[in-house]
Amino acid sequence: MSKDVLVFAEQRNGRLHPAVAQVVTPARALAAAGGGRVVGVVIGAAVDAAADALAATGVDHIVTISDSSMERYTALRYRSALAAAIAHLKPGVVLLPATFMGRDLAPRVAMRAGAALATDVIELSRDGEGRLEVRRPIYNGKAFGRVSFPAGRLAMATVRLNTFAPAAGGSGAGREAIGAPAIEGDARLTCTEVVRTGGEVKDVTEAEIVVSGGRSLKSEENFKLLYELAGVLDAGVGASRAACDAGYQPHSRQVGLTGKTVTPKLYIACGISGAIQHLAGMRGSKVIVAINSDPEAPMCKLADYAVIGDLFQVVPALTAEAKKLLAH
Ligand SMILES: Cc1cc2nc3c(=O)[nH]c(=O)nc-3n(C[C@H](O)[C@H](O)[C@H](O)COP(=O)(O)OP(=O)(O)OC[C@H]3O[C@@H](n4cnc5c(N)ncnc54)[C@H](O)[C@@H]3O)c2cc1C
Numbered sequence: 001m002s003k004d005v006l007v008f009a010e011q012r013n014g015r016l017h018p019a020v021a022q023v024v025t026p027a028r029a030l031a032a033a034g035g036g037r038v039v040g041v042v043i044g045a046a047v048d049a050a051a052d053a054l055a056a057t058g059v060d061h062i063v064t065i066s067d068s069s070m071e072r073y074t075a076l077r078y079r080s081a082l083a084a085a086i087a088h089l090k091p092g093v094v095l096l097p098a099t100f101m102g103r104d105l106a107p108r109v110a111m112r113a114g115a116a117l118a119t120d121v122i123e124l125s126r127d128g129e130g131r132l133e134v135r136r137p138i139y140n141g142k143a144f145g146r147v148s149f150p151a152g153r154l155a156m157a158t159v160r161l162n163t164f165a166p167a168a169g170g171s172g173a174g175r176e177a178i179g180a181p182a183i184e185g186d187a188r189l190t191c192t193e194v195v196r197t198g199g200e201v202k203d204v205t206e207a208e209i210v211v212s213g214g215r216s217l218k219s220e221e222n223f224k225l226l227y228e229l230a231g232v233l234d235a236g237v238g239a240s241r242a243a244c245d246a247g248y249q250p251h252s253r254q255v256g257l258t259g260k261t262v263t264p265k266l267y268i269a270c271g272i273s274g275a276i277q278h279l280a281g282m283r284g285s286k287v288i289v290a291i292n293s294d295p296e297a298p299m300c301k302l303a304d305y306a307v308i309g310d311l312f313q314v315v316p317a318l319t320a321e322a323k324k325l326l327a328h
Helices: 018-034 048-055 075-089 100-113 184-188 221-233 241-245 276-282 298-302 311-327
Strands: 005-008 038-044 061-066 093-097 116-121 123-126 132-138 143-148 155-159 174-178 209-213 236-239 266-270 287-292 305-308
Touching (some): 005 018, 005 075, 018 038, 018 093, 018 123, 018 155, 061 075, 075 174, 075 184, 093 100, 116 132, 132 155, 209 221, 221 236, 221 266, 221 311, 236 241, 266 311, 276 298, 298 305
Parallel strands (some): 005 038, 005 093, 038 061, 061 174, 093 155, 116 155, 209 236, 209 266, 266 287, 287 305
Antiparallel strands (some): 123 132, 132 143
């Protein structure tokens, strides 16, 4: 096993997922502490554009695995490809972003590679003997667990989104292409169609700013107010479960215990009470703003800033002001 830290560089349609640059940040620190390299692995059909974007994050080496059968993500082919990269490079640590793809892929690869895996980690370091140690939230973020990895075993982790600043600065990474493994059984799972729900607005897990709405929006039509604000702020649009259950938004936009977990830099909760199940999905946000007519709402207690008022007045005013400020 080498001292290298391998980063799975998720891409779709040639576009590197923004979370990859975030994962490179702790990977660089771990590699520096252990005396190894950061090696990024790009898997797909056309991989050059994503490899170029990866080089700009400052990784030391890039491995590409390209095959037309991997144009779209399928768990089995990608698992075999990443496992092949691990067998080829023999890294000590493998990191993946905790995206949907990363979360789907990590346990399959860990099983294949005989690795120990910790998910959704927020801190990574090396102990006195150079072994990986991580910290991860447990019980919906109410407590934190520290995980130590056994010596002599490959250590894998998925890294929570928006926890680390994206790495930048580099272009000199060496490149190496390795063949895609041809495993007959992998073909039993194919992706025939990708259905995108929620339109072209950013997914809540990818956005640095999330504008979320609750039951109080009263209709899908009224959610346009939030989409306008999101458009100005380049934000994603989220919703409470009550709003999704009422059909105002698709469930792909639901934030919370049974929805998505988000950790944006700014979370603006519009008419969301702050039930414990909603907080479970967004309490890790860096700055929380509540817009609510009830000052006693739990969301107002949790928020860094609370605007007490009617969202149908406050949100358009905020949109207009943000437009003015960002025009300069
Ligand atoms: C097992 C389980 C899992 C769940 N998972 C989730 C989950 O993943 N995500 C989730 O969100 N919920 C989840 N829930 C539901 C959760 O308990 C709440 O019912 C839900 O979050 C409430 O949504 P809400 O805040 O939009 O609605 P409400 O609780 O009805 O709150 C509406 C808020 O809007 C404010 N308001 C009303 N009118 C205005 C106005 N004009 N201007 C400003 N403010 C206004 C009110 O003061 C109130 O605070 C789950 C529940 C269970 C039991």
